[in-house]
Amino acid sequence: MRNISVFVNDKKIRTEVPISQTLLDFLRSNGITSVKRGCESGECGACAVLIDDEPRASCITLTLQADGKEIKTVEALSTRQDLSELQKRFIEVGAIQCGYCTPALLLLAGHYLNTAVSPLEKDLREAISGVLCRCTGYVKPVEAIKKEIRLD
Amino acid sequence: MGLTKLTDYYRPKKLTEATRLLKENDGFFPIGGGTWLIPYGGSEVKGIVDLSESGIKEIRLEETSMYIGASTTLNDLLTAPETSSHPYEFIRETIISEGSTRLINSASTVGGRIALGRGDSSFLAGLIAVDATVILFGKMSEDVTLWDYLNNSELQNEKHIISGIEISTPTNIHSVIFESISYIPSSPPLISLALYLTFSVNLIDSVRIVLSSIGEKLIRLEEAEAMLLGKELDDKLIKSVSGLAVKIVDPAFDPKGSSEYKKAMAGVLIERVLNKIKDNRGGS
Numbered sequence: 346m347r348n349i350s351v352f353v354n355d356k357k358i359r360t361e362v363p364i365s366q367t368l369l370d371f372l373r374s375n376g377i378t379s380v381k382r383g384c385e386s387g388e389c390g391a392c393a394v395l396i397d398d399e400p401r402a403s404c405i406t407l408t409l410q411a412d413g414k415e416i417k418t419v420e421a422l423s424t425r426q427d428l429s430e431l432q433k434r435f436i437e438v439g440a441i442q443c444g445y446c447t448p449a450l451l452l453l454a455g456h457y458l459n460t461a462v463s464p465l466e467k468d469l470r471e472a473i474s475g476v477l478c479r480c481t482g483y484v485k486p487v488e489a490i491k492k493e494i495r496l497d
Numbered sequence: 498m499g500l501t502k503l504t505d506y507y508r509p510k511k512l513t514e515a516t517r518l519l520k521e522n523d524g525f526f527p528i529g530g531g532t533w534l535i536p537y538g539g540s541e542v543k544g545i546v547d548l549s550e551s552g553i554k555e556i557r558l559e560e561t562s563m564y565i566g567a568s569t570t571l572n573d574l575l576t577a578p579e580t581s582s583h584p585y586e587f588i589r590e591t592i593i594s595e596g597s598t599r600l601i602n603s604a605s606t607v608g609g610r611i612a613l614g615r616g617d618s619s620f621l622a623g624l625i626a627v628d629a630t631v632i633l634f635g636k637m638s639e640d641v642t643l644w645d646y647l648n649n650s651e652l653q654n655e656k657h658i659i660s661g662i663e664i665s666t667p668t669n670i671h672s673v674i675f676e677s678i679s680y681i682p683s684s685p686p687l688i689s690l691a692l693y694l695t696f697s698v699n700l701i702d703s704v705r706i707v708l709s710s711i712g713e714k715l716i717r718l719e720e721a722e723a724m725l726l727g728k729e730l731d732d733k734l735i736k737s738v739s740g741l742a743v744k745i746v747d748p749a750f751d752p753k754g755s756s757e758y759k760k761a762m763a764g765v766l767i768e769r770v771l772n773k774i775k776d777n778r779g780g781s
């Protein structure tokens with residue numbers, strides 16, 4: 346076991362973790378269930394998080410690699426009462442079917458929109474390309490994201 | 498995750514400390530981003546030495562060369578101003594062609610990519626084409642070309658840390674030409690070619706031809722290189738070199754593209770690139 350200290354969605358967590366624990370297991374065992382377990386080998390992106398503002402697959406990241414860093418998940422996008430504008434667009438457009446990929450898509454799309462100087466559809470598609478969606482064919486999620494930034 | 502026997506983890510601030518940990522402990526492995534070692538490392542991994550804060554994350558442009566530290570991620574390279582224009586844009590082009598996503602590229606390091614030395618890495622093919630040198634920490638006298646490093650199993654089995662790579666600035670106007678064939682632009686190539694060629698007046702005075710996605714290892718066509726050296730680039734020579742490539746390339750089984758197809762495409766890519774160079778020079 347090792348002591349770690351991380352910020353998860355701006356909340357400091359100091360705790361002891363097993364050395365071989367993945368960040369995916371750490372987050373889920375701390376109630377952050379938007380981070381989904383999919384392939385567990387870096388292929389599907391359902392477990393995406395931001396570590397120090399960089400997109401990472403939490404299933405192939407050790408919790409210890411994130412020690413001392415800031416982790417953001419989709420929970421940071423909204424409060425219990427109020428969804429973010431991007432989340433509202435996903436609902437309006439009907440961009441969610443089974444929903445398994447949705448937290449990761451929202452997180453990566455939000456990250457792209459926050460960092461891109463002049464967003465383009467091509468770059469936006471590239472930014473979310475690490476997340477596999479088996480239901481939507483990406484048409485509706487891309488439409489929702491474009492609607493949010495009026496990129497029609 | 499396969500790291501069932503992992504009981505130690507360190508994130509040293511210095512490479513000397515990282516080397517000591519690796520030397521003194523059986524079953525300790527270095528990691529860059531961990532994108533391969535964490536899912537596939539297996540039960541032989543007892544300890545991890547995380548190099549992310551060991552001071553080897555940098556891209557440095559010098560007068561006649563570029564240095565890339567081993568902990569530099571592929572995403573750092575994609576967004577660096579140094580790779581946005583001639584003569585280093587081939588680095589960006591080869592990384593993009595591999596089709597890895599942002600999620601993987603923001604963790605994957607140059608050191609990890611080199612240590613794995615996969616045969617489908619267009620990025621490594623481009624670096625081999627420019628004779629990039631691998632810098633091994635604590636072994637200053639033993640810097641080796643990437644090609645020699647990847648073909649030296651003794652060196653690869655020994656415990657060492659890759660601290661970075663150095664690329665001499667390609668001088669030729671054409672520098673590295675990269676071509677690949679894939680189902681759709683964003684999918685990994687079925688086959689790709691990185692070719693570097695320079696002339697002294699009209700004669701070819703240096704050449705590297707590297708193919709990826711042919712087998713487990715990258716392929717350098719040394720026979721075809723020898724055929725080009727010291728010659729003028731004309732249609733007849735181009736046909737002979739592409740014909741030779743078709744003859745010597747021996748692709749491994751790949752459900753995405755048959756061996757016959759890949760052999761033929763090796764010839765097509767070489768012919769296409771050499772013709773491009775010839776046309777740019779206004780040759781016959």
Ligand SMILES: Cc1cc2nc3c(=O)[nH]c(=O)nc-3n(C[C@H](O)[C@H](O)[C@H](O)COP(=O)(O)OP(=O)(O)OC[C@H]3O[C@@H](n4cnc5c(N)ncnc54)[C@H](O)[C@@H]3O)c2cc1C
Binds near residue numbers: 386532567613615
């Ligand atoms: C979804 C997915 C797609 C991928 N696609 C590709 C692809 O297209 N092409 C490709 O080549 N690979 C691919 N990979 C494999 C791997 O992610 C990359 O090769 C990556 O660049 C490895 O870098 P890393 O820093 O994550 O390596 P790590 O996992 O940290 O390490 C890999 C190996 O290198 C050793 N190592 C790491 N750093 C050093 C160093 N500085 N000195 C000495 N040894 C070192 C480790 O001990 C380990 O044996 C993919 C992986 C995933 C999960």
Ligand code: FES
Binds near residue numbers: 383384385
């Ligand atoms: S669960 Fe992490 S990438 Fe699939």
Ligand code: FES
Binds near residue numbers: 443445479
């Ligand atoms: S909505 Fe089902 S996987 Fe994307």
